[in-house]
Amino acid sequence: MQAPSLLCWFLLLSLCPDSCPAEGGAGRRHRRRMRHRALRRIPLIDMGDSELGVFDSLLGLGEHESSYSVLPGKKGQCTANGMIMFDRAVWSPKPCVTCLCSKGEVICDTAMCPPLECPQTVIPAGECCPVCSETASPLDSSIISLDDTSELSGDSPDPKDLGTSNVLPSARTQMEKHELLPTEVTEIREKEGHKKRAKKRKGKKNRQRHKGRRRQRLPVPGLGAAGDVLYESDEDDDGAFRIPALFPIPVPPIEAPPLPSGCSTSDTTVSCINAKLTQIPPISDPDLTSLDLTGNSITTISDEAFNGVPNLEWIDLSKNNITSPGIGPKAFKILKKLKRLYLDGNMLVLIPSELPSTLEEIKINDNQLHAIDEDGLKDLKNLVTLELEGNQLSEANVSPLAFYPLKSLSYLRLGRNKFRIIPQGLPDTLEELYLEHNQIEEVSEICFNHTRNINIIGLKHNKLEEHRIAPLAWINQENLESIDLSYNKLYHVPSYLPKSLLHLVLIGNQIERIPGYVFGHMRPGLEYLYLSFNKLTDDGIDPVSFFGAFHSLRELFLDHNELKAVPFGIDEMRKLRFLRLNNNKIRTVPPERICRTQPSHEDEHEHSEEESEDSRLEHVHLENNYINTRQLSPHSFSCIRSYCSVVLKPQKTK
Template sequence: MQITSFLYYFLFVCLCFDFAQNQPNENPRRQRRRMSYRRSRKGSSAYRRPNRLLQLKTSATVTVVPIIPLINIDDGITEIFDSLIGLGGHESSYSVLPGKKGHCTANGMMMYDKAVWSPKPCITCLCSKGKVICDETTCLPLTCHRTVIPEGECCPVCSDIVLNISLDDTPEISGASPEPNDPSDPVLLQPLHIQTEMDELFRQEKEKFKGREKKIHKKDNKKTKEKKSQEEKKRHDHEAHQKVEEELRREEERRRAYEKEELQIEKEEEEKRKENKHPEQERKQQKSEEEEDEHILRGDVFRIPLRFPIPEPPAETPPLPTGCSNSDTTVSCINAKLTQIPPITDPELTSLELEGNSITSIPDEAFNGIPNLERLDLGKNNITSPGIGPQAFKILKKLKRLYMDGNALVHIPPELPSTLEELKINENHLHAIDEDSLQELKNLVTLELEGNKLSEANVSPLAFRPLKSLSYLRLGRNKFRTIPQGLPTSIQELYLENNQIEEISEICFNHTSNINIIVLKHNQLEESRIAPLAWINQENLESIDLSYNKLYHVPSYLPKSLLHLVLIGNQIERIPGYVFGHMKPGLEYLYLSFNKLNNDGIDPLSFYGAYRTLRELFLDHNELKFVPFGITDMKALTFLRLNNNKIRTVPTERICQSTVKDDNVDDDSDEEEEEGEVEDSRLEHLHLENNYINTRDLSPYAFSCIRSYSSVVLKPQKIK
C-alpha cells in the first residue's frame, strides 16, 4: 500500500515538473513570433494608412479581431498598426470572451475591451482596459513630380507608381507569422463570418482601384498616342532629311570616284607609253581596273552607308535689346542707351554698330558669340582702358575695321587681331604709344589717332615699325612740335594738322620714299625753319598743304614732283622768281588766297616753270591793284580767282591776248593766227567780284578768250 502511494506521488511530481517546464517555453515562442512580426514591419513601407474605416461591434458571442490588415498601395506590402501590438507590456488573450470590466465609451456607444474603431478618417482607436488609445496615420514626403490621393486613403501616392500597381498581385496578409499548429493563433480562432466580411472588403477595394486605374490608363494612353504621333512625325522628317543628305553624299562620292579614276587612267596610260609594257600585262591590268571600277560604281549598293551624327538644333538666339535692328549680317544698336555689349550669338554676323551708347567696358567674353565679325563700331561711348579685358579682341580672327572714336582710352587696346586693316581711335585721351602698342598689326592700312594728347616725347620712334602696310596716318589735333620719327616706309598720306610743329628737319622724310600727300595746316611753320633738303628729293610727293602757318613768302626747295601746293591763310607778300622752275613735270594747282600779296611781290618770273602746267590759280583776298603779269602765258589755266582785291581796271591784253589784223598778211596766215588763239587759252572760270572795277569801262575784248561770258563773275563790286 505504501509502495502504491509512493508511486502515485512520484507520478504527480513528474507531471508538475513537466507542466512547469512547458509553461516557460510558451513565452519565447510568442516572443519569436513578435520579433518576426517586427522584422516584417521594418521591411514594409515607410508610412501606414488604413484601407477602410473599420468599426467592429463586439458582443458576448463574437470575438474581436485584433489584427487589422492594411493594403499599402505603394509597394503592395501588408502592414499592421503599432498601437495594436504589445499594449501595456503584455499580449492580450483572444481565446476568452471579454468581461464587463475595461469597457470604453466613444460617441455615446459602449466599446468592449480590445474593441477597434475609427472616430475620424485616418485615425484608428483601441479600447484597452478602459482607456482609449488612438493612432493617427503619418505620411512621409514624396520625391516624385506628380502625387495622387486615392479615394478612401489618407496619404498621397506617386501617380506613376499607382499606374504600375496590379491589385491582383497583392500579397497575402501577413502579420505575426504564426505557426500553423499554434493553438493560441487568433486567426484560427476568429469566426467564419468575420473572415467573410474581410474578404468582401478586399474585393470591393480591388474593384475601386481597378476602375480608377482604367481611367488613368485611358488618359495616359491618349497622351502617349499624341506624343508618339509627334515623335513619329519628327522621325519621318529626320529620316527624309537623312535620305537627302545620303543621296547628296553618294553623288559627291561617285563624282569624286569618276574624277579620280580619270586621273588614274591618264597616269597609267602615260606610264604605259614610257615603260612599253607587255600586251598580256596590259590586259590583266585593264581587267583589274574594270573590276575596281565596278566596285566603285556599285559601292553605293553593297557598302553600308556612313552614319552621320544628327545635327543638333541651333541654340535659340537671345532677343536683341530695345533700339537694335538686324539687317542681313549687320546688327545696328546706334543710340540705343546700352550700358554693356549685348550678348549676341550669331556666327554669321559680320558687322556690329554700337555707336552712341553708354558702354564702359569690354569683357574678355564679349564677342564669343560673334567670332566672324569683320567690322566693329564702338564710337561715342565711355569705354576706358582698364575696362577692356586683355583677351577682349583676341577671338575676332577676321576683324578688319575697328572704330573707337570718342571714348576715354589712354592706351591703345591690347591684343588687337593681326587681320585689322583700319583702326580709328580719334577724340580719346591717348598720351603714349610705346614700341609694343601696335605689335602684330602688319596688315594695318589706315590708322587715325586725331584729337589725343600725343607728342614726340611720348611716341616711341619704334612705335610705327611693325606697320609694314600702313599707308594712311592721321595724327592731327595733338601736341607734336616736330614731325614724328620712325614713320613706316609704306606711308603715302600723312596728316598733322592742328599741332604745334615749328620746323621740318632734313631727316624727317628720309625713309618715306612713297609718301604722296603731306598736310601741315594750322601749325607754327616759317619758311626759314624748313630745311632745304627736307623733301626736295621726294619723287612721289605731289601735294603739300601749308595753310595757316607763319610763312612770309612761298617756300623754296619744294619737292620736284609737286603738283598741288596750298598756302592759304599765311602772311605771304612775295612769290620769288624761279621758285617753281625746278619742278617736273610742273605745278598744276596753286592756292594763295587770304595772304598779303601785292603787285610788287609778283613778277613774270614768279610763275616761271609753271606757265604750261598750271591749271588753277587762286589769288583772291589779297592786296592786288591790277591783274598780275604772266596770266596770258598760262596756256593750261582753266580757273582764275582774283576777287576781293583792289583791282580797278582790266586791260585788254592782261587776261586774253588780242590779235590785230595786218593788211600785208595774207588770209592764210590770218586763219592760222585765229586757230592759234582758240588753242592758246583754256580759261573757263574767272572771278573778279568785290573789286573796284567799273564794268562800263571794260573793253569788249578783255574776256574774248573765255568761251562763255556766263563764266565771268563781275558783280558785285565795291563802292569807291
C-alpha cells in the same frame, strides 16, 4: 480590376522571359518574329511643321529635367508631357532614349551597348555606344543607319547604377555641343502597394541572374574608376525592340537672347545706335560680320564680350565711355577676321592690347591717348589706315619705334595732338600723312628720308616759317604731289618744294611775295596753286614768279589779297581753267593781262594750233574789287568763249 491584371500579365510576358513557363526554341523564335513584325508596323510620330513645336516640348531640351510617368490613357492612348500618343507609337525624346506607348502606358528604355575587347574605346559623335579607337569614325552622324541599329532593353536600371550612369556615353561626350540633359529612365508604376514592390524585387533578381554573364564595366574615355558606366549586351532579341531605321534624332536650335530694345538687324549687321546700352549685348550669331554700337554708355569690354560673334569684320564703338582699364587684355583676340575697329570719342589713354593681326583700319580719334610705346602697335602688319586725331600725343611720348611693325600702313592721321616736329620712324609704305592743328615749327632734312612713297602731306594750322623748312626736307621726293601749308606763319612761298608737286595749298598765311623761278624746277609742273587770304601786293609778284608753271597750271586762287592789278603771266597760262582774283583792290583789266592780243613769233611757230583755239578759262572771278565795268575794253575777255564765265558784280565803290 481586369485592366491592371492584363497590364501586369503583358509586362511580365515582355520584360521577364526567364520567369515565364519554358517554351521550345521554335516557340521562342515564333514569338520573337511576331513581336518584331508587329513593331515594324508601329506608327511613328508625324514630324510635320505643325507638330514640331509640340515635339520640341516633348523633348524637354533646354528645360528642367522631365519626368515620364506611366499614365493610363483612353482606348490604349498615352499622354506624355501633355501630348496624346496612339497605342504602339514609338518616339525618341532624347538621343539614345526610346519610348513606346503600350495600351495606355509609356515605357522608356535606354540603349544598351555590346561589350568590346580592346584597350581603348571612342564614342563617335552622334552615337550611343563606344567603338574601338582603331575603327572609330571621325564623321559626325545624327542619323542611325540600317547596319548599326541599337537595341533597347525593357529593363529599368538599378537605382545604384543611376548614380554613376545617369548620362549615356554619347550624351556625356556631346554635352558641350548639344547641351543635353541626363538620360531619363522611367519605372513601371502600379497601384498595388506591397504586390508592386515584391514583383519589382523578384523581376530585378531574375533579370540580374539571366544577364549577369553578359554585363561588364567598360571604361569611359576621360573618366576614372568612379565614373565608369555600366553597359549591357543582349545576344538574343527576347524582350527587346529596335529603333526604326533612318529615324533622325532632332535637336532643336538653341535660341539666342533677344536683341535689346533700340537695336535692329539686317542681313549680317546688328545696329544698336543710341540704344542706351551699358554693356556689349550678349549676341550669339556666327554669321554676324558688322556690329554698330555708336552712341551708348558702354564702359567696359570683357574678355568674353565677342565670344558669340567670332566672325565679326567691323565693330563701331564710337561715342561711348570705354576706358583703358575696362578693356580685357584678350577682348578682341578671338576676332580672327576683324578688319575695322572704330573707338572714336571714348576715354582711352592707351591703344588696346592683343589686337587681331587681321586689322586693316583703326580709328581712336578724340580720346585721351598719352603714349604709344614700341609694342603699342605690334603684330598689326596688315594695318592700312590709322587715325589717332584729338589726343595728347607728342614726340616726347610716341616711341620712334612705335610705327615700325606697321608694314602695310599707307594712311596716318595725327591731327589735333601736341607734336612740335614731324614724328620719327614713319613707315616706308606711308602714302598720306595728316598733322593738322599741332604745334610743328620745323621740317628737318631727315623727316621723310624713309617715306619714298609719300603722296600727300597735310600740315595746316601749325607754326611753320619758310626758313624752318630744310632745303633737303622733301625736294627729292619723287611721289609727293600734294602739300597743304595753310594757316601757318609763312611770309614767302617756300623754296625747295618737291619736284613732283602738283597741288600746293598756302591759304591763310601772311605771304607777301612769290619769288621768281620758285616753281621752275618742278616736273611735270604745278597744276593747282591756292594763295587765298594772304597779303600779296603787285610788287610781290614778278613777271617770272610763275615760271615753270605757265603750261601746267589749271587753277590759280589769288583772292582776298591786296592786288591792285591783274598779275603778269596769267595770259601765258594756256591750260588755266579757274582764276580767282575777287576781293582785291583791282581797278582795271587791261586787254593783254588775261587774253593775249597777238601770239609771239615763237609761240606761233611752235604752238600755232594751240594758239588758234580760244582760252580754256571756264571761271573768272573779279567781283568785290574797284572795277568800273563800263570802262572795260571789249578785248579784255575776248579769249573767253562765254561771258557768263566772267563774274564782275558786285564791285566796291571806294
